[in-house]
Amino acid sequence: MKLYNYFRSSASFRVRIALNLKGLAYDYEPIHLVKGVHRQDAFAAVSADGLVPVLEVDGVRLSQSMAIIEYLDETRLEPRLLPAEPLARAQVRALAQSIACEIHPLNNLRVLKYLGRELQLGEDARNAWYRHWCRTGLEAFERQLAQLREAGRGGPFCFGDTPTLADCCLVPQIFNARRYEVDLSGLPLTLAACEAALALPAVQQAQPSACPDFEA
Template identity: 55%
Template sequence: MKLFGYFRSSAAYRVRIALNLKGLDYELVPLHLQKNEHLSADYARLNPQQLLPSLEVDGAVLTQSLAIIEYLEEAHPKPALLPKEPVLRAQVRAMAQAIACDIHPINNLRVLRYLVHDMGLSDEKKNQWYRHWVESGLAAVEQMLRQSSHSGDFCFGAAPGLADACLVPQVANGRRFNCDLSGCPTVLRIVDHCNTLDAFRRAAPDQQPDAE
């Protein structure tokens, strides 16, 4: 398998976590987002959206991080990243999507660039935008975790799963942008526990070969 990614991409980060949790080997193909390497014609032939990550496997190219992780779950079901019960599976997916679909997309690099270069926002206003959506989004995740009877060391159950793979990268980015996460003690406790595990540590941005 080849994973096309960038060390700071939180979407690529969550796929790295899933691959590590599954114990799967892969070749990393770095594409530098700041240098627009993902906008090349060669990469566009692999992924018409020209977004990261992409996973090349068995002659096919898979895109969208959640779809990639769902593929990994189906092709390599153990260890499981989703519970067996349909209701719990839906709850895990909902939390993952609250992060990967509601918080992350409006704060990724192409959106931040548009706010500055096309909308004329200052860096201060751009960072204010970023912090608002991350802080309010993770505050909702905090409540989801507090209301769940299945959260503990991890988001759901006694082992890390899909929700944890999404939560850890988002908190890492939030910390990098100095977001105020003091109102999210459950989130921070789970993230800090996840980061004691080898699968999460090896997936961290500063452990990647393209880290700067």
């Protein structure tokens, strides 16, 4: 396997966590988004949308982190990142998509650059945008966890006693929230689940600081 990846990309971080949790080895191909490597012709031949991550696996290239992780979960069965039971699987997907579809798209690098370059918003305004949408989304995530706990879906992780797709999404989002100094008070279930995941060696080894292209 080969992972085309940027160390600070939340979506790439998700896939690194999933690969490590499953104990899958891969080659690391850095694609520096800030330097515009993703817009060069060489990467255009790899990625139709010019985004990371891209995973070369089983003779094909897959894009979009959620699709990549679900493919890995369906072809490399253990440990499972999505429950076998349909309702539980839907609940885990709902948690994961609350981050991947509701928080991350509003705060990714392309959006922040557009706010600054085209809309001429200063750094303080862009950071306020980030913090508002991240905090709003995490408050909703906390309420979802609370409802699941009330329904008996407890455990140290987002959903039960083992990490799932939801944890693969949560850890990168909290990492970036802390980078942008988002207010994380009043989110006890969310932060507890994140800390449970961060205690795992597989998650620690997926951290941006562990990537070969890491920049402080």
